[in-house]
Amino acid sequence: MHIPDSATTFHQPRDVTVELLRRLIKSIPIEKLEDVSGVFGLLTAHSRSVQRTAFTILHRFIPQAQEQVSFDVALSKTSVSLPDELISLLLETPTMEMVNEAYGDDKVWTTIRAYLLSWKVVFDHFTNASLPVQEFYTTNIKENEVLIPLLEFTFDFLQKSHGKIVDASKIDVQNFEPDQSENAERETQWLLVHLYYLCLRHLANMTKNWWIDTKKRIKGPVESWTEKHISPLVSGDALQGVEDWISTQDPNEERALTLKISPKTAEIIASIPVDEESPPVSISISLPPAYPLHPALVVGRSRVLVDEKKWKNWLLTIQGVIMFANGNLVDGLLAFRRNVQGALKGQSxxxxxxxxxxxxxxxxxxxxxxxxxxxxxxxxxxWFKSSNQSTCPLCRNNFVYV
Ligand SMILES: [Zn+2]
Ligand SMILES: [Zn+2]
Structure with missing residues (x-):
């Protein structure tokens, strides 16, 4: 497919043709598309309809391809990465100077949109991808150092005078559709808010680390704005993920987890029966108001089986598991259950x-x-790293593996 990319942003015959093409492409069964690598570059076309068409194709194709990708990775134990063609589109971050020029020139807006739509396509890769595949993608993003420039630009753009960030209460944070906004500036706001939500959903640790290191001037405003507009949605998604997972578990299984999920307080109470005499062993996981800028908190509710010291360490480990898994609460619940099972079986x-x-x-x-x-x-x-030597933490002899 060759679409001329003329310098003009508005070119009626071309745009009409592209729109027709886009509708045609929409009706092609997705299985018929095998390679979309040639489409990434079309996102940068200075034509809204060409961009929209490229985005429509990628947005349909990529999430559907991830199940197969995950399956292949699990089967062949190989790694996978985001397409180079896509990564290269993330390397040139727009600047506020560009935005100031953009008021007289739609070409600048389409340049900004190309960059942001590319990010949207990056997050499309996370939909339907297994956790290991998501980890590969996260590593790509980290190694290419592309996330911080996005976040910096996001809050430069969204921040109005006196540090106030744009009101997002009328924005559909969880979804985005191109060419539905009243003007290019509004569309850019929408896309940025939506992408920030996706950052907190899929790249929670990296986004949190950016926030921790960010300048004081913006730190407080970002936190309270996130708490108001984004965190309730991210917490809701996290609780829904747990709800979906538990519904696939067999409640009659030995040491089955019983969950009480309360969306109102963003809290999960997890209990596991131990024996007839004692109450079930139980913990709570609660999501703070500015989740995930602040991490999930794991608190003990009913300690059975283990002494106080061990119990405290369990809670810390479960909290660590959740953090390590980028906020995946299911991993934390599984770690809790494995510890209870291990303690009952006398596992080392x-x-x-x-x-x-x-x-x-x-x-x-x-x-x-x-x-x-x-x-x-x-x-x-x-331990080796913090003590700067390779001795056993308990007997202090040089650590020799057996
Ligand atoms: Zn350990
Ligand atoms: Zn030892």
Missing amino acids: ECAICYSVISTDMQTPNKRCATCKNTFHSVCLFR
């Missing part, structure tokens, strides 16, 4: 964190040859 736990499950969901598999205690790899390496 890590001598550093007292958990069966580590923050990266592994069992303790490093054993000291001298004292025979077992450790998680992550816990042991953290």
Whole structure:
């Protein structure tokens, strides 16, 4: 498909043709499309209809392809990455100087839109992708250092005078449709707010780290604006994810988790029966108002099976698991359950964190040859790093693996 990219942003015969093409493409069954790599470049065309057409194709194709990608990655144990053609579109971040020029020139708006639509297509990759595949994509974004420029531009653009950020209460934060806004500025606002929501959903840790390091001038306003407009939606999505997951679990299974999910207080109470005599062992996970700029909090409600010290470490580990998994609450619940099961079976736990499950969901598999205690790899390496030597944390002999 060759679409002429003339310098003019408005070119009626071309735009009419492209619009016709777009409608035709919409009716093609998606399975018939095999390679869309040639379409990424069309996002940068200085024509709204060409951009919209390219976006329509990618937005339909990419989420549907992710199940197959996830399946292939699981089967072949290979890695996967975001397409280079797409990454290259994220390297040139728009600036406020461009925006100031844009008031007289639609070409600048379409340049900004090309960049933002490319990001939207990046997040399309996360839809239907397995957690390992999402991790590969996250690593790509991190290695190319493209997220911070997006976030910086977002709040430069959305911030009005006196540090006030644009009112998002009339914006559909969770969805975006091109060419539905009254003007280019409004559309850019919408797209930025929507992308920030997707950043908090899919790149929670990186976005949070940006916020922690951000300048004082903007830190407070971003936090309260996020709390008001974005966090309730992200928390709602997280709780819904847990609800969907638990409905696929067998409630009659041994040591089944019982959940009480309360959207109003953004809290989950998880309990597991232990024996007839004692109450079920129980924790709560609560999402703070500015979630996920502030992390999920894990609190003990009913301690059974283990002593106070171990219990405290369990709660910390579960909190760490959730953070490590980019806010995935299901992983935290699974770690809780594995620890309870492990304690009941007398399974050996890590001598550093007292958990069966580590923050990266592994069992303790490093054993000291001298004292025979077992450790998680992550816990042991953290210890080596902080103590700057490779001795066993318990017996202090040089650590020899067995
Ligand atoms: Zn450990
Ligand atoms: Zn030892």
